[in-house]
Amino acid sequence: MQTAKDTSNADDAELIQRCLSGDSQSFRQLYRKYQQSVRNILYPLCGADSLDDLVQEVFLRAWKGLPRFRGSAQFSTWLYRICWNVALDQRRRYARQRSETQELVLSGEAAHSGPDVMQLHHQQALQRGMAQLNPEQRLVLVLHDLEDLPQKEIAHILGIPVGTVKSRLFHARATIRKYLLQEGITP
Structure with a gap:
């Protein structure tokens, strides 16, 4: 039987194998390990407005695509590619809604004060x-x-x-x- 400590020390390949065997805790470990990096990549590409949703989209796509992950690249490389695809999809959606969004952004900017x-x-x-x-x-x-x-x-x-x-x-x-x-x- 695997303990939580075993899962947290496992490398990505082992975590992926556990995920493929139905261990959802292993995917949670991958999520915790890469969540901040995914946020760091998506934020400058897509902004803060839908950042949480986009992070979830990346990990949802990763979860669904995990059975097709060949392991020819590192998991992080594969995950960052998913980030890029999610960001591109978001930018396409943004481009379609640009005029409405620009109006909201321009009217919603507030003056900032503080030290x-x-x-x-x-x-x-x-x-x-x-x-x-x-x-x-x-x-x-x-x-x-x-x-x-x-x-x-x-x-x-x-x-x-x-x-x-x-x-x-x-x-x-x-x-x-x-x-x-x-x-x-x-x-």
Whole structure:
């Protein structure tokens, strides 16, 4: 009989095998292990509005797709690819509803006050700078700079050459740097 301690120390491959054998506790362990990374990837790509729903969508797709997981890549690589697909689907939905959503966002912005106004200004400027990037650049930047994934793994996740990852990363950083400078913020 497996104890909770056994499950928490199990590596991904073992957890996946347990999931496939009907052990839902093992999938909960995978969820706890990767939930924050999934949130970190989706937030800059899709924003905060439906972040919780999108995280759930990623893990629902992972759960349903687990029997087809071949194990030729790491589980995290496979899961990050699902994140990318969920983000793309969300962006397509957003594009269809853009005018309504823009009106809501513009009318719903409130003035912020408090002791960290400069920090908030810098965070908002960075978010606006991230919005200047195309989704591919944004994802590469998030995976590399926030999730600390190596360029080779990012290339595998996205199915693109490492040189393309390097190029997107370079252009994303240059765009963000230029935007921040225009906003009077020294990166």
